[in-house]
Amino acid sequence: MSKHALVQIQKINKFYGSNHVVRDLTLDVREGEFLTILGSSGCGKTTTLRMVAGFEQPTDGKIFVGGVDMAEKEPYERDVNTVFQSYALFPHMSVFGNIAYGLRMKRIPKKEIRKRVMDILDLVQLGGFERRMPAQLSGGQKQRVAIARALINRPKVLLLDEPLSALDLKLRKQMQLELKRLQRKLDITFIYVTHDQEEALSMSDRIAVMHDGMLEQVGVPKEIYEAPASKFVATFIGETNLFEGMVSAVDGDAVSVAVESGTICGRAEGFQKGEVVAVSVRPERMRYSTSPVKGFTIQGVVREQIYVGSVLKSIVVLPNGHEIKLERLAGDVLPMDGPVYLSWQPQDARLIHPRDQEVYHAVETAVME
Amino acid sequence: MSKHKFRASTLPVLATVGPVSLWLAFFVAIPLLYVLVMSFCSIDENYNVVFQFTLANYRNLLDVNYLQIYVQSILIAFFATAFCLVLGYPFAFLISRTFQSRKTILYMMVIIPFWTNSLIRIYGWRTFLGASGWLNRALTALHLIDSPVEFLFNRGATVLGMAYVLFPFMVLPLYTAIEKLDQSQLEVSADLGARGGATFFNVVLPQTVSGVFSGCIMVFIPSLGYFYVADILGGGNSDVIGNLIERQFQSGNNWPLGAALSIILIAVTLLLVKLYQKCGGDMQSLGV
Missing domain, CATH: 2.40.50.140 (Nucleic acid-binding proteins)
Incomplete structure (x- = not known):
């Protein structure tokens, strides 16, 4: 695992009107790591993720992905893909259609699309489901499709916005392990947003704790738990x-x-x-x-x-x-x-x-x- | 015992559904049946309806002059529908995607004219487009034209009038369909590398196609029948099927023929609605 910073977030601020949602946030995400942004709802973690994806523009500050300034890049130009909290599968497309979408947009030849979609279906353990429509899938299966769809373009960074929050506890535990396994296997950098501290502790290489738009502490789970840098971190984690x-x-x-x-x-x-x-x-x-x-x-x-x-x-x-x-x-x-x-x-x-x-x-x- | 049971179960049903059923029977079913019967009746030399079975009325509908008007009417309805769709889609998209206060204003811009009598509004267009209307006067004052241009009394004016009157019927079902579309679908599409156009054709349009269908049906069908628009703006040069029907009941005084035309129009309408349903259309967005 290289120590090179793949995503660099430099002193970004985000205002919605007079509402200061993200304050002076600086964070480096290393290549190949599983970084979790942890915080309670409304702390600015999702906004931060959306700025990396390109759905929101920082009011000021810069974001670099692979050394390239993202300021002028539209979401479709970024080597970054997102797994949404609501899955947001296309209801009018089959599982195959959903997963193939990113490749179709990149004008990959049909034959290769087929092969890559089938490979990734196996990877997320959904082999044989390619003809199903989203309405015929369970919550966990929808989740896997959403992950496969986001991974198919082989992004440099995968952003996950509370992807497991709609699943029940047992399934969530299982998916946590599976996500971790996928991340290791594919060696893709994951930025994972959650409010669940247990999830953060068990999955992450490093955790960034956010509170009130500010970054409170960044560190490996053990550090965050045993050496909290602020009162908020001490009380929020465990x-x-x-x-x-x-x-x-x-x-x-x-x-x-x-x-x-x-x-x-x-x-x-x-x-x-x-x-x-x-x-x-x-x-x-x-x-x-x-x-x-x-x-x-x-x-x-x-x-x-x-x-x-x-x-x-x-x-x-x-x-x-x-x-x-x-x-x-x-x-x-x-x-x-x-x-x-x-x-x-x-x-x-x-x-x-x-x-x-x-x-x-x-x-x-x-x-x- | 059985009498008691009859009262307990039947009275509420009668009380609630009864008045509506009576209303529908008296004002919809019986008149329709009357029109159907009428369409198979004959007329005597004094143009009185005689109850004598004939298919002559339907045969007369195949007259060449009529066929020309059917084609013209369908063309007018087609262009009016296309015009409404092209303007209505972006407009409906704007309403459903804008912030709340502007949404209300835009929505009201569609609804308020809808509450005003359409006949009056069509006369308004005549005042605006007429030879001494505002548009001609403005163009003359700006020295863009020397003598008034005749905007009225052609098919274009009729298409414009139809599109204008029926615009809300296009926008409302489209708005309902677009409103249902999840915003994050657009973001996912962009995230996966699609530009605006690709997102529209791959994600937005397929998911709002039921709105497009119902909007089109709700503009197309009335466009075949709104004779007063063709009368006032088309000036008799752009008759639609509605004009034919109206004429048979008024100046033509041939009620059975008018009835046959009405029946055909109803049949076409039902056929289109059936087609819409076949294509997966949702009857609720038609207001059914």
């Missing part, structure tokens, strides 16, 4: 417990933070005493004890315990009402309504600098109000 406080002591990489309910600590570099920070701790990293642990003084009351088979989920309420989630391999049961001390291995906490932008946003909202 479950987490977030504490906000002020750095009270720094000793090497050991950082103590004073929060409302007491003192906690973590391990990180680049923090200074007096700085405002957020601390994120995953539920499965949380520990409890009946006696205090060095460095931690937060204490709470066990409120709820749910046994879900493999793990035991507990909720501990802090004196300020803040609910803390714990997840442990099923074992001993916590004393219900009893006081417990919370702690964790310092390296399991993730300290996050509040973003300048977040401060800016806070000020902006305050001024607006």
Whole structure:
């Protein structure tokens, strides 16, 4: 897999009227990688994808595909194909007609069209379906046709806009694996848009998390999960417990933070005493004890315990009402309504600098109000 | 018991469907039947209808003079339909693809004239196109012409009038068909390498063809019959089948012949609708 950036998105902005949908987005997509743009609905991820496809023009900024500036290129001139959320199969054409469409538009000889369509039908496991009409297909089959149709022109980049969102859970899991398999086999760069963090974590080589039109973090799934760069990423990807406080002591990489309910600590570099920070701790990293642990003084009351088979989920309420989630391999049961001390291995906490932008946003909202 | 049952099930049916059935029977079925019977009747020397079976009326329809008018009428209807389609398709496309406020305005531009009596609107065209009409006066004032040009009283004027009156009947079914088309279909097509023209012929037209069919039928058939348009704008030089029928009932005073012509026109209409259905047309977009 080459490290060469195939798609370069450089400082693009998109306005719809006064609505700033994509803000200063810069992102490189490497050749042959499976990159997922992850974000909640309305975060600008689909708009970004549509700008790469050419259906929307960035208000400013540039997009390059294979080193070529896309500014003047119409969608039909781009080496990029899209799988739409709604599939958008042509209802008046058979499966064969749908898949062959891109080749017909490129004026490929009939014989070759036939061969290529048959090959790709086998690849998406729809051999023998070429005469069916879209109305005679199930959701999963329609999905495969849509993917085959987009892949037939052998694009440099395949864009997928929440392609699995209309499928039921079981089928979705199966299609996730299949998409990943296809991507590896064809060695085509995929840009995949989804709001489903689990899907993103399981399929992607890298994930770009978007929020409010801005890129929050780009990284491999492990990085995104274990070292979230912002409060949004920490809370959006998986479950987490977030504490906000002020750095009270720094000793090497050991950082103590004073929060409302007491003192906690973590391990990180680049923090200074007096700085405002957020601390994120995953539920499965949380520990409890009946006696205090060095460095931690937060204490709470066990409120709820749910046994879900493999793990035991507990909720501990802090004196300020803040609910803390714990997840442990099923074992001993916590004393219900009893006081417990919370702690964790310092390296399991993730300290996050509040973003300048977040401060800016806070000020902006305050001024607006 | 059985009487009770009769009331329980029949009364609601009678109450709801009954009035409509009566209405249809009195104002559609019986008159049509009357026309059908009339078309097989004879007339005596004083042009009175006598109930004596004959096929002479249908035989008379094959008169050469009539045949010429059928051909002329079909040509007028054909050009009026073509004219409506060429103008109506882009217009319907525009309405269905534009933003909401403009959509309402454009839609109203089609609907509001539709609410005004078409006879009055046709007279309006006469005022506009006449020898001393606005168009001639404007052209004279601009020194583009020396003496008034005769725009009226030819087949072209009749085609224009038909197209004008029937334009909404073309636009509305087209609009319905185009509105149903998923916007992302156009994007997919462009994405797969099709330019505008290729997208239109491969994706848009095949999916809106039912609208094209129903629009064409709804313009073509009335164009055969709207005699007043041919009278007012064509000035007797461009009779359509409707004029023939009208004349038999008025000045010609040959009701059976007029009835036979009407029956033929109805038969042609049914045939076209059947053809439309055969081609996969959807009856709802015809307003049936």
